[in-house]
Amino acid sequence: MSKSTFQKPIEIKISTVVAVSAILYTSDGIALDAALNEMTGGVPDFFEGDLAVIDVGSLAPGSERIDWASTIALLKKYRLNPVAVRNATPDMVEEIQAHGLSLDSGKREEPAPPAPAPAKAAAPASAAAPAAAPAVGAGGTMIIDTPVRAGQRIYARGGDLIVMAVVNNGAELIADGSIHVYNTLNGRALAGASGKTDARIFALSMAPELLSIAGVYSTFEDGFPAAHARQPTQIRLVGDRLDIQSVNSATRA
Missing domain, CATH: 2.160.20.70 (Pectate Lyase C-like)
Incomplete structure (x- = not known):
């Protein structure tokens, strides 16, 4: 195969992913189901498969232990796709990771200061329709x-x-x-x-x-x-x- 026609098997590029936050105030699955049903009005495609970060930082004191399998299944029922958990306590970490979710500290890197020379615009995440240079x-x-x-x-x-x-x-x-x-x-x-x-x-x-x-x-x-x-x-x-x-x-x- 000539060098000009060679295509790499995989390529990794920086992309921007936006996820919604699912902030839990209770671990009660029945209450969560009822609240999501009311929020979406029963519309099955309300969230359209949006990525979701489960935020447990606002759970009421003394809440029962989270049933992660049921909680993940419940969010997927409403077409939310859980990918991470924010504000997890140390005792939650092992079980969260066992269910294939990442840990999100909620901290964000500060943007780098602008360079003195004109900055080169980054390409948008969608390769199908590139943005004009900003x-x-x-x-x-x-x-x-x-x-x-x-x-x-x-x-x-x-x-x-x-x-x-x-x-x-x-x-x-x-x-x-x-x-x-x-x-x-x-x-x-x-x-x-x-x-x-x-x-x-x-x-x-x-x-x-x-x-x-x-x-x-x-x-x-x-x-x-x-x-x-x-x-x-x-x-x-x-x-x-x-x-x-x-x-x-x-x-x-």
Whole structure:
């Protein structure tokens, strides 16, 4: 086989993976099942196979020991795919690993300071639809000037993301800071990906499939709220819910 036609059997590349947090306040499987059923409204594909990190840091004192096999099966029943456990106590570790789950400390690496020379944009995770080369500012802001197509994922690590063109259905924007779309936002936008609760999402025309700030998210299968659909809109996190406001109004919707 000639060198020019040789293809490596495997290649490892850095990718950005977003997982939802399943925060347990009880280990009672019946209560968890009832809560998930109410949350999803019985819709079988509500989560669409999303990766999930099980967070046990908020379990009530004196909770019964977690039945990991049943808990994993329950999450999979609702099409969540558990991959790790966060805030596990030492006595949980062996059993967690025996069920093939990783341990997540919840700690994140601080982003490296920007180099004095212009940074080279990283390729998006999706190889099928590469992103246009973004401009990265000194403050860590990433700027995208071209449309973001279905299947593309753009991640602004450690800063804000600004998109000047349309974001199509099936596209995904991720930023550790805020997301600004000076056009129509049709796809998914996940701001505050590193846990920044004061991050916001802005769009001149808001029609998203999913919005998330610091892991709190909402989906819009039935369409974005009519009062703000296709309008200049901002999204912020208030407590444990996403708050929708007009960009031109300081009054909460």
